[in-house]
Amino acid sequence: MTEPATLPIVRLRPKAEARAIRHGFPWIYADELVTDRRTMALPPGALAQLEDAERRVLGLVTVNPRSKIIARMLDRDAGAVIGPDWFAERLARALALRERLYDAPFYRLVHAEADGLAGIIIDRFGDLAVIQPNAAWAEAHLPDLTAALELVTGVTRIVKNGSGRARGLEGLPEETVLVKGAVAGPLDVPMNGAIYKADVMGGQKTGLFYDQRDNHAFAGRLARGARMLDVFSHVGGFALAALAGGAASALAVDSSAPALSLATAGAEASGFGARFATRQGDAFAVMEALAEEGALFDLVVCDPPAFAPAKPALEAGLRAYERVARLASALVAPGGYLGLCSCSHAADLAQFRNASARGIGRGGRRGQLLNTGHAGADHPMLPQLAESGYLKALFFRLDGGGRFSTPMSFTRRSCAKS
Numbered sequence: 001m002t003e004p005a006t007l008p009i010v011r012l013r014p015k016a017e018a019r020a021i022r023h024g025f026p027w028i029y030a031d032e033l034v035t036d037r038r039t040m041a042l043p044p045g046a047l048a049q050l051e052d053a054e055r056r057v058l059g060l061v062t063v064n065p066r067s068k069i070i071a072r073m074l075d076r077d078a079g080a081v082i083g084p085d086w087f088a089e090r091l092a093r094a095l096a097l098r099e100r101l102y103d104a105p106f107y108r109l110v111h112a113e114a115d116g117l118a119g120i121i122i123d124r125f126g127d128l129a130v131i132q133p134n135a136a137w138a139e140a141h142l143p144d145l146t147a148a149l150e151l152v153t154g155v156t157r158i159v160k161n162g163s164g165r166a167r168g169l170e171g172l173p174e175e176t177v178l179v180k181g182a183v184a185g186p187l188d189v190p191m192n193g194a195i196y197k198a199d200v201m202g203g204q205k206t207g208l209f210y211d212q213r214d215n216h217a218f219a220g221r222l223a224r225g226a227r228m229l230d231v232f233s234h235v236g237g238f239a240l241a242a243l244a245g246g247a248a249s250a251l252a253v254d255s256s257a258p259a260l261s262l263a264t265a266g267a268e269a270s271g272f273g274a275r276f277a278t279r280q281g282d283a284f285a286v287m288e289a290l291a292e293e294g295a296l297f298d299l300v301v302c303d304p305p306a307f308a309p310a311k312p313a314l315e316a317g318l319r320a321y322e323r324v325a326r327l328a329s330a331l332v333a334p335g336g337y338l339g340l341c342s343c344s345h346a347a348d349l350a351q352f353r354n355a356s357a358r359g360i361g362r363g364g365r366r367g368q369l370l371n372t373g374h375a376g377a378d379h380p381m382l383p384q385l386a387e388s389g390y391l392k393a394l395f396f397r398l399d400g401g402g403r404f405s406t407p408m409s410f411t412r413r414s415c416a417k418s
Contacts, residue, residue: 007047007048007049007060008038008039008042008046008048008049009048009049009050009051010033010034010039010042010048010049010050010051010061010063010071011033011034011050011051011052011053011055012028012032012033012034012050012051012052012053012058013031013032013033013034013053014053016028016032016033016052016053017032018052018053018058020384021050021052021058021059021073022058023384024382024383024384025384025385026072026073026113026118026382026384026385027069027071027072027073027385028050028061028069028070028071028072028073029068029069029070030067030068030069030070032070033070033071035065035070039063039065040065041065042063042065044063044064044065044066044067044136044170044171045062045063045064045135045136045137045138045139045140045141046062046063046064046137047060047061047062047063047074047082047137048060048061048062048063048071049061049078050071050073050078057078058073058076058078059073059074059075059076059077059078060073060074060075060076060077060078060079060080060082061073061074062074062118062135062136062137064135064136064137064170064171066136066170066171067136067169067170067171068169069169072113072118072119072135072137073118074118074137082141082144083144084144084147084148084151085148087117087141087144087145087147087148087149088148088151088152090110090115090116090117091109091110091148091149091152091153092152093115093116094109094110094115094116094117095109095152095153097377097378097380098124098378101377101378102378104126104190105124105125105126105127105153106124106125106126106189106190106191106210107123107124107210107378108121108122108123108124108210108211108376108378108379109122109123109124109129109153109378110122111378111379111380111388112134112388113382113385113388114379114380114381114382114385114388115380117138118135118137118138119133119134119135119137119138119166119170120132120133120134120135120138120145121134121206122149123206123207123208123210124153124155125187125189125198125200125207125208126187127154127155127156127157128155128156128157128158128159128181128183128187128200129149129153129155129157129158129159130158130159130160130161130200130206130207131145131146131149131158131159131160131161131179132160132161132162132163132164132166132205132206133145133160133162133167133172134164134166134167134170134172135166135170136170136171136172139162139172142160142179146158146179146180150180156180156181157178157180157181157182157183158178158179158180158181159176159177159178159179159183159200159201160175160176160177160178160179161176161200161205161206162174162175162176162177163175163176163205164205165309176201176202178201183200183201185199186198186199186200186203186207186262186265187200187207188269189208191210191213191216191241192213192216192217192220192240192241192244193220193241193244193245193270194236194240194241194243194244194266194270194272195240195266195269195270196208196235196236196237196240196262196266197235197262197263197265197266197269198235198262199235199258199262202258203235203258203259203262204234204256204259208235209234209237210376210378210379211343211375211376211379211391212237212238212303212341212375212376212391212393213376213378214373214374214375214376215238215339215341215373215393216237216238216240216241217241218371218373218393218395219238219241219242219245219299219301219339219395220241220242220244220245221245222242222245222299222337222395223241223242223243223245223246223247223299224245224246224247225246225247225248225298226242226247226248226297226298226299226336226337227247227248227249227296227297227298227299227333228242228243228247228248228249228250228251228297228298228299228300228301229250229251229253229290229295229297229299229300229301229331230242230250230251230252230253230301230303231253231283231286231287231300231301231302231303231304231324231328232253232254232283232302232303232304232305233252233253233254233259233260233263233278233303234254234256234259234263234303235259235262235263235266236250236252236262236263236264236266236267236276237303238301238303238339239251239252239263239267239276240263240266240267240270240272240276242299242301243267243270243272243275243276244270244272247275247299248275249275249276249277250267250272250275250276250277251277251278251279251297252276252277252278252279253278253279253280253281253283253286253287254278254280254283255280255281255282255283256280257280260278260280263276263278264276264278283302283304283324284323284324284327287327287328287330287331288327290331291327291330291331295331296331296332296333296336297331297332297333297336298332298333298336298337299332299336299337299338299339300328300331300332300336300337300338300339301338301339301340301341302324302325302328302339302340302341303339303341303393304320304321304324304341304342305343306342306343306344306345307320307321307342307344307347308342308344308345308346308347309344309345309346310345310346311346313346314346314347314351317344317346317347318347318351318352318355319355321340321342321347321352321355321356321359322355322356322358322359322362323359324340324359325338325340325355325356325357325358325359325360325363326359326360326362326363327359327363328340328359329359329360329363329364329365329398330363330364330365332365332398334398334399334400335397335398335399335400336397336398337370337395337396337397337398338360338367338395338396338397338398339393339394339395339396340352340356340393340394340396341391341392341393341394342391342392342393343390343391343392344390345386345387345390347392348386349372349392352392352394353369353372353392353394356394356396360396360398365398365399366398366399367396367397367398367399368396368397369394369395369396370395370396370397371393371394371395372392372393372394372395373391373392373393373394373395374389374391374392374393375389375390375391379391
């Protein structure tokens, strides 16, 4: 615990936009802060008081001189003391929202800045919680955070998942360790009428993607009696929801054998084993092979990894999303449904929607856009931080196709009132 009187002061440059900080933007970039020798000597994760160029106090921040995001706002009260009580207050507020939303303790408990805990992700799996401390200050304060987490939620098992791109940008090592309790194997996670298997020690991210819960449910509504294809399926996210919704069959495609093994275990635990199959391989190659085989499905959903995680990758990422849409649309039966997803921060909704529409059109198909989905309410968005609203899901109903079909186009005029 660091007493406010001992904290160093860091200051915005004269041309930095202090107004955005006052209005709730939580990040200060390296070119916005005075980076004198004293500031650059601060250890990653250090706490400091932030002032504007006129020396007016803006709040309490954490500083990492090694990161492009050199400071993150923690508290508008510059005199706040970061310790168990401070963490407990924020965790209690986050918990109250999730308990109102969900009947069972399976959800994202903390969604970083949107829940007032910069760079911290916490997913809950019953009596077990997985913490992703993706910022240096979170790593430094992990003991206080875990103590408060136990006190507020009553979890008895805690895993620290220290993997992913965000930790690398903060200069943190990759490691996944069991902080408290024991984990014997994959966990059962009830969701949308199915049982998912989450590998919290060795799986991707925290072991399961709760953010797609509502989009899984929408796909389930389209799935009654359908032949379903789930591409980039991970542990069977859309496939199991579709089977729970009454799909006649579901084929899950992923490059990861362990993920498909978990998907199969989930299907069997849910009672769907006889209607579920998997196909391991590169998703693009598998879709091309299925088209050559003449395979058609009534519902196809593609949920790829982030093709555009940052602005330098945007153009290539949009081309990849277009290609996914083109290949997937060829596998949709006439009158069938296509779901396309993006978790890329750099590609906004309009860019992703247009790339998807181009791909569908270049695949010789036309269709209706039925639904635009986002992350569930356990992944709240901080309005001032666009990055906190990263997930997009588009669901289309496609026509019968044909070489004379014209590409769809989403422009400003398409939003005009008639």
